[in-house]
Amino acid sequence: MKTQRRVVVADDEPLLVRELVAYLEDMGHLVVGTAANGCELVECVRETLPDVVITDIKMPMKDGLEAAREIWSSSPMPVILVSAFHDEDFIAQTKSEQILSYIVKPVDENQLATAVGKLDGTS
Amino acid sequence: MEFFANFLETDSFPPRWPCGTWSSGHGWLHICSDLATFAAYMTIPFVLLYFLRKRPDLPFPRIFYMFAMFIFACGTVHGIEAVIFWWPVYRVSGVFKLLTAIVSWGTVIQIFKSAPRALRMRMAEELEAEILQRRRVEEQLLENQQLVIQSERLSAIGQAMTGLIHESRNALARSQAGLRLLAREVKSRDELLELIEESLSAQHDLKQLFEVVRQYAVPPPIQREEARIPDLVDGVFARVSDTLGLHDAKIEHKLLTSDVNCHVDKLLMENVFRNLIENSFAACADPLRLSFTYSDAEIGGAPAIEINYLDNGPGMRPEEAKRAFEAFYTTKMHGTGLGLAICQQTVQSHGGTISLNPEREHGAEFAITLLRQSQ
Known part of the structure; x- marks a missing residue:
């Protein structure tokens, strides 16, 4: 049985946030906050202390990876990165135990379920 | 001085014909051979000088001049040898032999002086091979320059293309997200779902095209x-x-x-x-x-x-x-x-x-x- 997870979603595109929220709610997870840039994401995570963060990489003010590093400095939060491109070099550079998964846009519902499912050790 | 005063005097010597027992054939063999050699030796200097005039770039012109003089001197000696059968100008003959000896040694000295440089000179085949080799290198260089220019152009196009595709894919992702959210709202309307599916399929094709274009514009590095x-x-x-x-x-x-x-x-x-x-x-x-x-x-x-x-x-x-x-x-x-x-x-x-x-x-x-x- 899958555990309900508390999730924070960040993307500078409101439509993509809405889509992710819809998928996550369909899967039975609870979206406790959304953010449109890296600064908002860090703030939101501090306030809501989610189980997992799903964030776009390219965002204004502070990108997703920068925000994730700031979050990790206070707590080892699992992060799912979302990007428009599948970039092997980038993945190699950002290898971190806290990165749960790396999803290429457009986000597929099954991919998202697999990524979040890694928290349970299932997919 | 007496020698030169009697330079053309012939009374002291008999002509060669009556001197000895020449048969007609033996005598004419000498005369004809000497005259033929004389004619050839008179021609060769002119040919050499003609060459020098037409090809002023020819190496060692002094040797050419010396050879022309040397051959000319030899020719005169042969001519006089033929004439002596009737006209015994032995003093003239002696002087021309001396001149020939001087010019011959001058030529020998000139050859020795030029020999080291001549030995260093490369043969025409070697030069041709070197020219060919240089041409190949130049062609290769030109080809490489063109490849560099092409590569720079491709790199610039690639960067522009990557940026364009990145932004296009973001827009595409937004558009797809909107359509998928719309599909969730019109679950019971099959005709609308079909249209949304068609649009999503077209967007999928576009996404694939972007991927292929990106691969062409920014080829990945080779790992052999x-x-x-x-x-x-x-x-x-x-x-x-x-x-x-x-x-x-x-x-x-x-x-x-x-x-x-x-x-x-x-x-x-x-x-x-x-x-x-x-x-x-x-x-x-x-x-x-x-x-x-x-x-x-x-x-x-x-x-x-x-x-x-x-x-x-x-x-x-x-x-x-x-x-x-x-x-x-x-x-x-x-x-x-x-x-x-x-x-x-x-x-x-x-x-x-x-x-x-x-x-x-x-x-x-x-x-x-x-x-x-x-x-």
Whole structure:
């Protein structure tokens, strides 16, 4: 049985946030906050202390990876990165135990379920 | 002084004819030979001087002048020898012999002086070979310069293309997200769902096109490793057969060389073979027969492998074959026109060549030549 997870979603595109929220709610997870840039994401995570963060990489003010590093400095939060491109070099550079998964846009519902499912050790 | 005062005096000597017992034949043998030599020796200096005038760049002109004088002097001695049979000008003969000796030694000295430089001079064949070699180097340099310019252009285009595609894909992702959210709202309206599905499918095609264009504009770096080419081909053939599995398709390998290994980027070369095999699957009716022939080759003197690929499909018309590797040229309804262009780019980045035989009437025939090792 899958555990309900508390999730924070960040993307500078409101439509993509809405889509992710819809998928996550369909899967039975609870979206406790959304953010449109890296600064908002860090703030939101501090306030809501989610189980997992799903964030776009390219965002204004502070990108997703920068925000994730700031979050990790206070707590080892699992992060799912979302990007428009599948970039092997980038993945190699950002290898971190806290990165749960790396999803290429457009986000597929099954991919998202697999990524979040890694928290349970299932997919 | 008395010698020169009687320089042309002949009373002291008999002519040569009455002196001794010359037979007519023996005497004329000497006279004719001396006269013939005299004539030749008088001609040679003029020829030499003519050469010098026409080719002022000729090396060692002094030797030419000395030889002209030396031959001329020898000629006069032979002329006088013939004349002496009737007119015994022995004093004149002696003086000309002395002059000949002086000029001969002058020539010898001049030859010795010029010898070291002459020995250092290279033969025309050597110079021609060097010129040829330099021309090759210049051509190679020009080719490399053109490649650098082309590479810089491609790099600039690639950067622009990458930015454009990145932004386009973001817009596409937004558009797809909107459509999928819309689909959730109109679950009961099949006709609307169908339209949304069509739009999503078109956007999927666009996304694929972006990926292919990006691959063409920004080719990935090559990571070579040793690979057995028939194994790569077999792997690709198995995957394509599984994906398109409706065909009665068979593949045959003909090994005309014992070494079918080559240092290549496996993923990129698999992509080349996949492209060729998928094209054959798309173009050929069952039964599909594919043949790969491997043989030894050379590229610029370096060992290479030639892979000849042939299918049993309809092949390409000559005008199509000429444009087959052009970017965005396609004969398919749903092709991007970049498949063979990317194949060519990949093979060329391996230091190889790919060509399509435009003369073949039945079946498409490609020849790929790859360097066995990177250079």
